[in-house]
Amino acid sequence: MTENPGIPLTILAFLLVIGPLVFVHELGHYFVARWFGVKIEAFSIGFGREIKGWTDKRGTRWKLAWLPLGGYVRFAGDMNAVSQPSPDWLALPPQERARTFQAKPVWQRALIVFAGPAINFLFAFLILMGFALAYGESRTLPVAEQVVAGSAAAKGGMITGDRVIAIDGRSMAVFDDVAGYVRMRPNEHMAVRIERDGAVRTLDIVAGVRFEEDRFGNRHALGQLGIINARPVIEPVSLIEAPGVAASRIKSILTMMVDGIGQIITGRRSVKELGGPLKIAQASGEMASIGPETFIWFVALISINLGFINLLPVPMLDGGHLLFYAIEAVRRKPVGAVAQEWAFRSGMLALLALMMFVTFNDLSSFGVWESLSRLIG
Incomplete structure (x- = not known):
């Protein structure tokens, strides 16, 4: 007889996984941007319409949106998807323009973008250090x-x-x-x-x-x-040894992820094994029902996944921005605005297609399509 964690626990566990991980990811962007003097206009957990929010004394709007599948930090001057200087940006007063993301040198922009995935790895690193100290x-x-x-x-x-x-x-x-x-x-x-x-x-x-x-x-x-x-x-693991153990475990998990992707690309594993938000929600509920230690370990695993995926050189992801900044650093000038815009549009389409595909896989694994075919038949 199989156990079912139930829909309420599944939803709660999913929010307890995704919410904090998105928050710490965006917090990485936020703190490094502030460090470099960039004004932050909005910090959002979730997409779409705002459910609740407030504005702090620095003018940053902190908000919770209705679709909890991600989040974003909007910097001053983000007037287009590729964060390129525009006529509107050039029209800003010099002091205001100096506090925008585009005004910063390429190495600072790269660090601001890299900080999101980096803090996801740091978050997992601290959890795995704790496990090493507690369980050896x-x-x-x-x-x-x-x-x-x-x-x-x-x-x-x-x-x-x-x-x-x-x-x-x-x-x-x-x-x-x-x-x-x-x-x-x-x-x-x-x-x-x-x-x-x-x-x-x-x-x-x-x-x-x-x-x-x-x-x-x-x-x-x-x-x-x-x-x-x-x-x-x-x-047992000492406090001095724990960082090395945690780093080794992260390396092992990343190696397993890369192996898995390679096996799917080469056809040794089925693409049906790719999962999306629904499978993560299901797994969140299952891990939570097993116990707090298992659930916390799962949070660390998803945090590493989030950091890894965001570093992939795909436009619209942090890794895509970093790729363009690397090219800019070598060329001593940014990639053309038109080329970047087309790249980010293509990236958006690819991500939407992937999201639809993994959602289809998720529903298939839950037997939705089989049930529909029986109803229609």
């Missing part, structure tokens, strides 16, 4: 104390006592590295480099596949090697 770190050696009969490892020639050094050229320091790498590659060929009796050799192994259904009825295909180390080692 797994440092179980990647040694096969037992090889399951008939498993992928057994078929590939692994025996008890083998130590996994690397898989497909990627170093494996602890047992969790092996499990995490293989889990993402069901039924894929892998070059497994092992150490046996002091000698190093490489085995060609095809990962096994196991289907796992969680308590909420979600079914996942996972890769499986078939080795066991029954002596887990969890060591």
Whole structure:
């Protein structure tokens, strides 16, 4: 019997994930912009019509909008989508124009834009530091104390006592590295480099596949090697070690994200696995129903996702702006306004198309289209 967190908890959990993460993201832009003397006209959580808001003594309008799927900081002088100088901007009094975003040198504009994704990584970093201090770190050696009969490892020639050094050229320091790498590659060929009796050799192994259904009825295909180390080692982490552990975990999560995107692009994973806001909402409710520790870990994971996605060099995202600033720094002049405008329009269309696609995927995973076809039929 599957459990269901319920619609109220799902909505609340989703807001508790998205709201704070959007807030800290925009807060990064806000504080660095203020540091460089840029006037901020509006700070919004959500898009569309304002639900509630107030104006502070600096003239910034802080507001909550009805569509909680993002947010924005509007700087003085943002008179067009590409933040290019315009006749209206040139008509501003010199003192007022000096406080606009466009008036700042390219390195300051780049730092203002970069601050949003950076603070998402920082937010996750602090959470993961806390987890490292509270629960320690797994440092179980990647040694096969037992090889399951008939498993992928057994078929590939692994025996008890083998130590996994690397898989497909990627170093494996602890047992969790092996499990995490293989889990993402069901039924894929892998070059497994092992150490046996002091000698190093490489085995060609095809990962096994196991289907796992969680308590909420979600079914996942996972890769499986078939080795066991029954002596887990969890060591405490000191305050000095915690930053390194947190950084290592963020690196592992980012590597997993890049691997996942690569597998989708190359066709090794289905595009149906791409999820959008509805799947995030569903997962938020599920994580919240498991417990606070799981939910906080999930918040850190989504924060890293948000930072990573925003750094992609796609117009309309922070990474797209940074790409244009990099070109401007090399050329010593901005990319032409027309070229930027077309790029940002294309980026907007691409993002809208992606949003429609992942929403279609989300609804499909919930069985909406199957139910509709039965009703119509």
